[in-house]
Amino acid sequence: MTTETAIFRVDGVTKSYGGVKALDSVMLEAGVNEYLSLLGPSGSGKTTLLRVIAGFEVPDAGRVYFQGRDITGLPAHERGIGFVFQNFALFPHLTVRKNVAFGLMYGGETVSAAETDKRTQAVIDMVGLTGMEDRGVDQISGGQRQRVALARTLVMQPKLVLLDEPLGALDANLRGRMRNELRAIRERMGVTFLHVTGSETEALAMGDSVVVLDRGRIIQAGKPDDVYSTPASPAVAHFLNRFNLFSGKLSQGVFTGPFGTVAVPKATRAADDVYAIRYDRVRAQPIGAVTSGPALKATYIASEYLGSSVMNFFETADGKVVEVEHHLSLGAPQTFEPRQDYLLTWTPDQAIVFGREGK
């Protein structure tokens, strides 16, 4: 992606709070009409990054560019960047219509009353709030508040909308529906969305590309399926919450871990030697079974029914919990005896190995 098509660019932004670096020379860029999701655990600096782009915080170092212009020193209200808050931050003393019209009525550009009414109504219709215009924002449901927050931002026709965990306050059912709607609305408006989330499923499902942030640094950026299938570091694999991670020793193409010794033809360079195997790649076998690959003795603890799959939890001798996922589309799940030992195994070439020896 070249700078010409980029809608915004964050260049080496650093921000500290009382000596703790929330952002550490972050570089980030997004194109026009793109859905970018920013994944990170709490405390990774993802909200700070969003607030720096919005102009609520001034970075200690680095520049922020928007539509080719350096906006680092520009106050928030002159930026023309939309922001959707996790708690929605609706104006509690105003009706739905007044909330949506707020920016048009009091913003920097003068919009005629007729134009304001027209645009407000159009956006209210688009987000499906028709008929609720004169209700107070305390008289509508959580999902409807979310729509008001979105409508209020979109009515200003920004080129970039920042969303700070916008689905975090909604229940699971609503979250699923709003995900689809967010995507659909964004595509219709042709706006760039930068969506911050702590949920790996949300990040993978919604973004055209995913950026993973950890301790104020971007540790991976790419297409969701690339990030998912080839995490760049043990930390990314950890955030994706889909991998069993084992530490051990990688030496001359051989990884020695709690499951024995496995030949590793290909390893990714990382600071630590870590062996990662996806939950759904692990199989559990009776203790006497013959395995050709790695074998890890573990005690069955419990299982969780997840609808389309079953998650089985095993505990190794050193107390580490290993998760084994069984997709129900592949047949009925195995039944395990509680407190019984099983042999966990997998096909070695499905593992992702990180290590100092890697490339």
Added chain:
Amino acid sequence: MESRVLKPILALYVAAFILFLYGPFFVLTILSFQQGPDGGPQFPIIEWSTYWYQQIFGLTPPSRIAPLPVGEALIRSLVLAFMTMVTSTVLGVMSAQAFRRKFRGSTVVFYLIVLGMMVPGVLTGLGTSLLANNVIGITRHWYTTAFATHVAYTYPFAFLVMLAILNRFDGSVEEAAWSLGVNPWTTFRKVTFPLIFPGVLSAMLFAFTLSLDEFPRSLFAAGGTEDQTLPLAIYGTFSVEIHPNIFAFGVLTTLFSFALLSVYGVLMGLSVRRARKLAMQEDIA
């Protein structure tokens, strides 16, 4: 079990407290209906009458007891209290707004502001009068020097009230307004102020009542007889002889305070409904 014993005791305690609080007012009220002009400020009540109320409004034939010299003093006090209320509340809101962000020397400034309500009023009054007379060389008036001391006294109250309100204020609604292209001043007028209005009302009430009631600062800072505020005028009548007209006047001012409180209560009730909406919104976060 515990509450069966504790509750009646506490109820009794509260009842005693309220009795103690309103006891003087009851006595005052009863004595204000003393017969006039011969009845004195003590029991027993010779005959029930509204003579002293009529006397305040100049509805009685002239007698040896002069009418209370409070008319102009009352107007002065009300105007002064209003001026003080507006100034202190504006200052209080503005400075509390400034304290939402830590700035260099904020602790020192905080204590300097709060000091205004801590220093003995007599000293402030005396100091102000010396400053006006000997250092600057201006005449003291209720609307100049006394006004300054009243603001210095009530501003900390308004400031502390607003500080508590803004402490609990969720700034994300302001940021939301900015991100919609609305400048900070309009955001304050259209978002922040409507939401902190209950607090502003409380600050106004504090400033107004404290100023209306103020004695030691006015005593020195207000100047001559033509500058007397209501408390000074009332105190002045004590030095001669006390008549039940003072009590009647006390009852009227207390009723005025209740009326003021009722207005405050109604306005508060209206804006609390708003605050509840905000609280609901915060619960989601």
